[in-house]
Amino acid sequence: MTRILRIPIGRGYALPVSFRGLFGLGEPAPPPLRLGRAVGSVRSEALASVLGPGTVAHPGFEQRAEAQGIDLSLLWTAHGEDGQLEAAALLVPHPGRSALLMATAPTDHGNAASVGRLVDFVLAEASHLPDVRLIQALSAPSEALRSRAWTAGGLRHLASLDYMERPLRDAAPAQAPCPDGISLRPWHQSERGVLEELLARTYVETLDCPGLAEMRTTSDILEGHLAAGEHDPDLWTLAFRDGRTVGALLLAPSHATDSVEVVYLGLAPEARGRGLGRALMLHGLGLVQQRPERVMALAVDQRNTPAVALYARLGFRTVRRREAFVAQPSLYRAPAASVK
Secondary structure: OOOEEEEEEEOOEEEEEEHHHHOOOOOOOOOOOEEEEOOOOHHHHHHHHHHOHHHHHOOOHHHHHHHOOOOOOOEEEEEOOOOOEEEEEEEEEEOOOEEEEEEOOOOOHHHHHHHHHHHHHHHHHHOOOOOOOEEEEEEOOOOHHHHHHHHHOOOEEEEEEEEEEEEOOOOOOOOOOOOOOEEEEEOOHHHHHHHHHHHHHHOOOOOOOOOOHHHOOHHHHHHHHHOOOOOOHHHEEEEEEOOEEEEEEEEEEEOOOOEEEEEEEEEOHHHOOOOHHHHHHHHHHHHHOOOOOOEEEEEEEOOOHHHHHHHHHOOOEEEEEEEEEEEOHHHOOOOOOOEO
16 A cells, blocks of 8 residues: 655645655556467457356357457457466447457456556557447446446546336337427438438437547447347337428347347437427337337436436336446557557
């Protein structure tokens, strides 16, 4: 533990100085790490460190990963001077030039610092991946060390997310009439430009993960939405007023999670506060009422209190919470050496 002294500098004020710093000793240097891509026999150990030994040992794991588009070569490791694996990190790219970052769960503060140094290295390496413009990472509220590693590595906290679900077998609330002058109809794939223009307007003064949309183009964002679950254009609804789009509800079934996901619900500024969000959600519940999936699921920024309240009134309940972190690898430079 670093001992802290407080040096008086005036009435009621004191300057905190570490004991080592006071005598010019400085803070102890972090232990050296060998950072680089996981190759050869190291890969299995690194994957087990990130995903868990049971997942990696399961027969056919690598074939399933490849079938799901997971590139297991996007795996990096940090080894100590003794050659022991200190941390590993895996990037899982998604359509829309984003990627999920997964890493070893830190065991203590020292190990969290090692994971953070590896994350910093991975972000720099990812600056050369043309299909990755945005990196995202998650941690549970109880995983303080994991969150510490994300921020130490250069990711910034974006939002605290509520993951909410509603059973599809529950009776849907009565349909709400659309606000005056609003009409709903399915989106057609030929209207890509129309939807991109609407998405850009829905991000204006949004309460849901503000700033996230600025990190990617609307084209990339739409590609990500199209790749969510099993795309069914009949489950994508646009709201119009006077021939112009003012809202969208995008739903996607997922056989893997036995759910219908609310991929996106967004309203243009001029359409907010008029009951259109509720009308769109009730319309969506009606569309999927007879589907075989178990639940409708969504994720929402806890700060978006109007949306959280709307979902709760419609029968959604929070099933878990996550802390979301993001980074743009283009802001990093590739490391000059593999040792820090």
